Amino acid sequence: MTDEQFQQKLRGIFTEEAREHLAQIDVGLVALEQAGEAQRGALLERVLKVLHTLKGAARTVDELELERLCHALEGVLAAVRDTGVHATAEQFDLLHKAAAGARQVVDSPGPRSRKVAGMLAAQADAVARALPAQADAAPAAPDFTPDVAPDVGPDPEPADSDGVTGDGGGERIRVDRRCIDSIRAHAEALLPVELKLRHHVDELRALAGVIAARRREGPAEGADDGARIELACTRLAASLEHTGKELHGVRGRLFDAALETALVPSAAALNELPALVRNLARGHGKEVRLDMRGVDVDIDRRVLGIVREALIHLVTNAVDHGIETPAQRSAAGKDPVGRIAIAVTQRDARMVSVRVDDDGAGIDTEAVARAAAGHAGLTDADVAQMSEQQRLQLALRAGVSTRAEVTPVSGRGMGLSIVADKVEASGGQIVVATTPGAGSSFELLLPVGVASLRALVVEVAGARYAVPLAGLEAVRSETQADIRTVEGRETVLAGARVLPLVRLAALFGTAQPGQEQGSGVVIVAQAAGQAFGMLVDAIVAEQDLLPKSFGPLLRRVRWFSGAAQLGDGTLAPVLALEDVAARGLAGGAAAPEAPAPAAGPRRVLVVEDSVTSRLLLKHILEGAGCSVDTAVDGLDALSRLRAGRYDAVVSDVEMPNMDGLALTAGIRANPATAELPVILVTSLQTPEQREAGLRAGADAYFTKGSFDQDRLLATVRRVAGMEAP
Structure with missing residues (x-):
C-alpha cells in the first residue's frame, strides 16, 4: 500500500469516527442545555471526553483548524465546569454552530470550511474568556431538574489503533460497509437459486410421471429401460429435494449472520435530532423538549437510512406545524414547553415500530381536506364521503399543505409525502392519528431488514404479480366475498364491512375480452389508512422473494414498487398497495375502461x-x-x-x-x-x-x-x- 493509499484509508476511518463523535456532541449539548444543576457535571465530562478524542483524531489527519476548534470548545465547557455558571441560550447557539462547522470540515474538507472553523474557534475562545466575569456578575440560578433525564446514549469508548472497541460484552470491529454489502448480496442471491432448484425438482417429477405413463401405454419391449429411467429420475428428484433443504438451511444461517452484521443501533438516526429540534424551536420562537426511547434497538442499516430521513421530516413538521408558541400554549392551559416523544420498539422478529408523538394543536383534517381539494383535484363530494382516517392520509400526499405561505422549512406539502414514499418503498406502513388541541402521532411500521419479502404470488390476466403479505388481511373466493355494486361503484362484502373493490386486470389495462366478470379470488388488504379488496384470477403460491428496485431509469412505475424473480426465472412485479389504496381513496374502486384511441392528431x-x-x-x-x-x-x-x-x-x-x-x-x-x-x-x-x-x-x-x-x-x-x- 502506497503512502497516498494509506492516507486515503486513514481519512475514511477518521471521517466515520468523527461523524459518530459529532453526533454524540450534538446530543450532549442539547442535554446539557436542558439539564439541572445535579446532572450538568456528568454531562460536561462526557462531552469533554468526546471533544478530546475528536481533537486527537483531527491531529492525526492534519486537520489543524478542526483541532483548534475542538480545543476552543473544550475551553468553553471547561470554563462552564470551573465557574459553575450555566451558559446562555446565545452561547449555546454558538456551541451548536461550532459543532456544525466541525461537521462541515469532516464532510467537505477544504479552505472554505477550514476558514469557517477558524472563525468559530476565535469566537469560542472569546466566550471562554468571558465566562468567569459572567459567573461573578450572575446571581445564583435556582436548581431545575427535568422530569425525565435526557437519554444521550452510552459513554464513548476509546478506539484501539486497529479500530476495535470494547463494549463489555464482546468486541466491536469497524468494518468497511462495502464488505458488508458484498456479504449480504451473496447471501440474498441464494434465494433465487433455491427457488430455481425447487422448480427443477418439480420438472423432474413431472418428467418421471410422463415416462411412467408412456411405459404403461407402450409395447412390452423397452419396459425395463423405461422402469430404470423412471427410477433414476425419481431418485434424482429426491436427492435434489434433499439438497434444496440443505441449501435452505445454509442460506438462512448465512443471511441471518449477514443481517446481524449489518444491524446498527437506532441511535445512529436519533442522535442528530435533539440539535435539530432545538435549533428549529429557537428559530420559531418556541420551546420544545425532545424525549427519545429505544436508542439501543438494532435496525438494518438500509432501513436506518429510511428511519433517519423520515424522522427529520416528522420532527420538523411537529415543531413547525404542531407545537404552538409558549403564549398560545399558556392561553390553552398547556405547559409552555412543548413535547415531542420518539419511541423505537421491536414489534416482533420482522417488524420495528418508530412512533413520533407531539402534544401540539393536532392536525386540522378539514384544512387538510380543503388543501387536497385545491391541489389534488378532489371534489367536495369526494371529501364528504371520506372517513376521518382517510382525510388524515391526505396529508401524506405531495403538494398538500395547510400553510398559506412558503417558508424555508415548510409550505410546499412535500415533507410528509416523502415520508410516505420512503416507508412504502421499504415495504412498511404509516399510521396517522390526531386529537384536536392535544397533539398528533405518526407510527412507522418497518421491516427490521429489507432484503427478503414474504409475498403472495397471484395471477392476473395470465401474468404473475407479487403482493406483500404484510399488508393483507384475508383471501376468499368471489362467491364468499359477495361482490356488489353500490351507488355505481363495485364493493366487496368482507364480514361486516363493505369495502371498495379494485379489479387488478382493469387497473393494469390487461383485462381480456370475454373474461367472466365474477370469477376470481378477492384479497382483502390494508394500506394508506383504509381497507379494500383486490380481485385476482388465482393464488399461485406464498413464498419468500427477493425484491429489487426498477433502477434509476424507472424511478416511479405506477402501481408497482419493484420486481422479484420467481422459481421459473420469470420476473413478477411487486404490487405497491399504497398506490392501489390511494386510487380507491380518490373515488371509484374499479378502474375506468381504457378510452379508445383518439382519431386524428393527438x-x-x-x-x-x-x-x-x-x-x-x-x-x-x-x-x-x-x-x-x-x-x-x-x-x-x-x-x-x-x-x-x-x-x-x-x-x-x-x-x-x-x-x-x-x-x-x-x-x-x-x-x-x-x-x-x-x-x-x-x-x-x-x-x-x-x-x-x-x-x-x-x-x-x-x-x-x-x-x-x-x-x-x-x-x-x-x-x-x-x-x-
Whole structure:
C-alpha cells in the first residue's frame, strides 16, 4: 500500500469516527442545555471526553483548524465546569454552530470550511474568556431538574489503533460497509437459486410421471429401460429435494449472520435530532423538549437510512406545524414547553415500530381536506364521503399543505409525502392519528431488514404479480366475498364491512375480452389508512422473494414498487398497495375502461406561464402534427382538463397559483386523468428537483438548460401513442 493509499484509508476511518463523535456532541449539548444543576457535571465530562478524542483524531489527519476548534470548545465547557455558571441560550447557539462547522470540515474538507472553523474557534475562545466575569456578575440560578433525564446514549469508548472497541460484552470491529454489502448480496442471491432448484425438482417429477405413463401405454419391449429411467429420475428428484433443504438451511444461517452484521443501533438516526429540534424551536420562537426511547434497538442499516430521513421530516413538521408558541400554549392551559416523544420498539422478529408523538394543536383534517381539494383535484363530494382516517392520509400526499405561505422549512406539502414514499418503498406502513388541541402521532411500521419479502404470488390476466403479505388481511373466493355494486361503484362484502373493490386486470389495462366478470379470488388488504379488496384470477403460491428496485431509469412505475424473480426465472412485479389504496381513496374502486384511441392528431396541453416558452413549445408540437391547447398555470390547466380530453400534458414546474408538481399530483389523484402522461420541462435541474418531479408522478423530466427538441418530440410520441413520422 502506497503512502497516498494509506492516507486515503486513514481519512475514511477518521471521517466515520468523527461523524459518530459529532453526533454524540450534538446530543450532549442539547442535554446539557436542558439539564439541572445535579446532572450538568456528568454531562460536561462526557462531552469533554468526546471533544478530546475528536481533537486527537483531527491531529492525526492534519486537520489543524478542526483541532483548534475542538480545543476552543473544550475551553468553553471547561470554563462552564470551573465557574459553575450555566451558559446562555446565545452561547449555546454558538456551541451548536461550532459543532456544525466541525461537521462541515469532516464532510467537505477544504479552505472554505477550514476558514469557517477558524472563525468559530476565535469566537469560542472569546466566550471562554468571558465566562468567569459572567459567573461573578450572575446571581445564583435556582436548581431545575427535568422530569425525565435526557437519554444521550452510552459513554464513548476509546478506539484501539486497529479500530476495535470494547463494549463489555464482546468486541466491536469497524468494518468497511462495502464488505458488508458484498456479504449480504451473496447471501440474498441464494434465494433465487433455491427457488430455481425447487422448480427443477418439480420438472423432474413431472418428467418421471410422463415416462411412467408412456411405459404403461407402450409395447412390452423397452419396459425395463423405461422402469430404470423412471427410477433414476425419481431418485434424482429426491436427492435434489434433499439438497434444496440443505441449501435452505445454509442460506438462512448465512443471511441471518449477514443481517446481524449489518444491524446498527437506532441511535445512529436519533442522535442528530435533539440539535435539530432545538435549533428549529429557537428559530420559531418556541420551546420544545425532545424525549427519545429505544436508542439501543438494532435496525438494518438500509432501513436506518429510511428511519433517519423520515424522522427529520416528522420532527420538523411537529415543531413547525404542531407545537404552538409558549403564549398560545399558556392561553390553552398547556405547559409552555412543548413535547415531542420518539419511541423505537421491536414489534416482533420482522417488524420495528418508530412512533413520533407531539402534544401540539393536532392536525386540522378539514384544512387538510380543503388543501387536497385545491391541489389534488378532489371534489367536495369526494371529501364528504371520506372517513376521518382517510382525510388524515391526505396529508401524506405531495403538494398538500395547510400553510398559506412558503417558508424555508415548510409550505410546499412535500415533507410528509416523502415520508410516505420512503416507508412504502421499504415495504412498511404509516399510521396517522390526531386529537384536536392535544397533539398528533405518526407510527412507522418497518421491516427490521429489507432484503427478503414474504409475498403472495397471484395471477392476473395470465401474468404473475407479487403482493406483500404484510399488508393483507384475508383471501376468499368471489362467491364468499359477495361482490356488489353500490351507488355505481363495485364493493366487496368482507364480514361486516363493505369495502371498495379494485379489479387488478382493469387497473393494469390487461383485462381480456370475454373474461367472466365474477370469477376470481378477492384479497382483502390494508394500506394508506383504509381497507379494500383486490380481485385476482388465482393464488399461485406464498413464498419468500427477493425484491429489487426498477433502477434509476424507472424511478416511479405506477402501481408497482419493484420486481422479484420467481422459481421459473420469470420476473413478477411487486404490487405497491399504497398506490392501489390511494386510487380507491380518490373515488371509484374499479378502474375506468381504457378510452379508445383518439382519431386524428393527438391533443397536447402545454402549461407555461412564460409567453415566449409557451409559444415555442406550441410551435414545436404543432410542427410534429399535434393539436395544442395552452394554459398559463396549474389551475388553468386543471380547468381545461375537466372540460376536455387530452393525450398528454407538457408543463413547466415553477408557475404562480399552482406549480407543475401540484398540477401533476392533481392529475394523478383524479381517476379521470390518473393515467394521463405528464412531461415536465423546467429550469430546475438538480437531482433532488428532478426526483421531486418524478415522485409527483411525472412520466418524463426535461431541463431547459439542456433542452433537446428531438428528445421532447420522441417522448411525446411515445407517451401519447403517436406513430413516428
